Amino acid sequence: MRVEHYATGAMETVEKQEMVEAFLELRLSAMCIHYLLTALKYFDRMGLKDKAESDAYKCADYLCRAVTGEWLEVEDGR
Numbered sequence: 001m002r003v004e005h006y007a008t009g010a011m012e013t014v015e016k017q018e019m020v021e022a023f024l025e026l027r028l029s030a031m032c033i034h035y036l037l038t039a040l041k042y043f044d045r046m047g048l049k050d051k052a053e054s055d056a057y058k059c060a061d062y063l064c065r066a067v068t069g070e071w072l073e074v075e076d077g078r
Contacts, residue, residue, distance in 0.1 A: 005048035006041075013044045035066035 006013040017037045024033050039062035046055040061072045 005045045008044075008048065013041055016040060016044060032066050035062045038062045039066065 002012065017040055020040060021033055021037060024036065028036075039059045042055045042059035042062065046052050046059070049055070057072075057074075064070065064072050
């Protein structure tokens, strides 16, 4: 099923996620990969489904979790 806010550009978001996952598979834990792929999802759809600020916060939150193991301390922008 093709969802408009995940289908901009030459590749759908899920296709991008599959490429990133294949590259990272041997280097990172499954949970870290999940956080990075979720960040990619929010980055890729930024401003197309929800407000850009909300998607940017969610992207940053998942990147922070992937890198530090912690969620952002800011009251969320969601």
